[in-house]
Amino acid sequence: MTPAIRTSGLVKDYGRVRALHGLDLEVSTGEVFGFLGPNGAGKSTTIRLLLDLLRPTAGTVEVLGEAPAVGGPALRARLGYLPGELALPPRTTAGEYLRHLAALRGGRGTARIGELAERFALDLSRDLRALSKGNKQKVGLVQAFMHAPELLVLDEPTSGLDPLLQHEFRRLAQEAAADGATIFLSSHVLQEVEQVAGRVAIIRAGVVVDVDDVATLRRRAGQRVLLQLDAAVDATALHRMAGVTDVVVDGTTVTCLLHGEPTELLRWAAPHRVVRWQAEDRELEDLFMDFYRTVPADGAAGPADAPTAATAGHGAAKGGVR
Amino acid sequence: MSALTELRAGTTTAPAGTVLRGVLHEQRRTVVLWALALCGVGSMYTAFYPSVGGAKMDVMLEAMPPELITAMGFEAIATAGGYVQSTVYQLLGAILVLVCAIGLGGRLVAGAEEDGVLELEIAAPVSRTTVYLERLAALWLVALVLVAALTAALTALTSVMGMDVAITGLLAGSLGLWLFGGALGTLAFALGAATGRRGYAVGTAAAVATLSYVLAYLGPLVEGAAWMEQLSPYHWYVGGDPLTDGVAWGGYGLLLALAVVAAVAGGLAFRRRDIMV
Known part of the structure; x- marks a missing residue:
């Protein structure tokens, strides 16, 4: 079966700056695929x-089996696209603009504008210029989904949406996927894609550094665990424990990274009196740090721990939203 | 499921004229305002004719140094047709049409791209060539609306005032104005489409327009510099005194050629380059 998207050795230069350094990617038909990476x-x-x-500067791209430049308008008729930075024209209402975009597809999608706008609580009579960032994003989502494309390419689809609308987006994406559409969505936050995507590619500095299913990635990302006990303890057992790394003992406080099940760690903690227990999913940024940490032993108590304080706070805030 | 499958059957691309309709809808208010401004200024100058024209103008011209008369293009100003050409077609009308056409030319591709609003259109099932040609057609249509409105206003006014201006003269001047504005607007449009930089496109086209005005007026004043006006699109437009002598096909042909060359070069570059970088 032809993959929905295939790139091979894809290179893109902007003048002298190389943005992509030989990107290889393959997305199967019918798959919901997350494309993760930091900004830039x-x-x-x-x-x-x-x-x-x-x-492309070099390498090949194929979308639904064709090079985009060769496929032209007929190929793009089969795609839905949400730009990362959506800009909408002034002096037009949301409804007029959406109908115009449907007209560019030969009228396909016009029939679904009303229904989709209702799902996202988008007022079609509003002037585009007066719309908030979240409402603009709704216009972008409606135009991407309205013609039921075979392949949806969504650049940061949930940015600017509140949790309720993020949920509505996920439902819409799942419906499209159930109907056989392939969805390719990018994000810089793992949480944003893990609930919809089956597989995820991680891109860093213009190359794909990892492709995995979400569960594996989540396991690899692990959790940062903090245990505060009532007395100083001997933590040597932790250093040998499977799935536990980066152990730091600071008086009565133990912090470590946990990958996989917490059973062993809980067993070790159980005989002690635990005053405080905290476990946070790690941010994608930390995962990227892992990809750069070639020798794990060096990182145990070294500079890799420096960003922890900042990301821990950030993670807690994110956890509250979920 | 069946509804969606049905929806997905067959590929549908943009029918001809969809891009054009979108642009015209977007520009409708701008066009009306420009047309009103152009008609207002044109009518105002023409309405002054009884108080400054005819014999009074001859007296004034006698007091002016001949170089100034040449520089201002006032050689034929004493006749009604010459007056309308000198004040409306050669000066304010030309300036207004140029400002509108060059500004719009810069906005239609480069401006839309810089604002980010071109992205969804380029990503839609419509070819770059179609986007380019229909947006260019919008430019020429807008210029046509402006010039047609001006022509209608001047035709009505000159006949009401009993001025001796032939309708064929007005039409000849208006055709020239349309071609002049269209050609320099196309230059801005093509430069913008080729580079994606609106400021550069508008600046360059405005510089060409200014240079063409300077060349047209310096040419006759500087000895042995007749070549200057031959290079000037402004001279191509007004050099043949269209309101008095009718259409100057050579000059008008050169304006059209300028537009075609710019449009083709810009279109080729636009098809090839990266959008939104």
């Missing part, structure tokens, strides 16, 4: 190459 990693560049907005 080349996510939007890759996506714009898929839409034929950009032309």
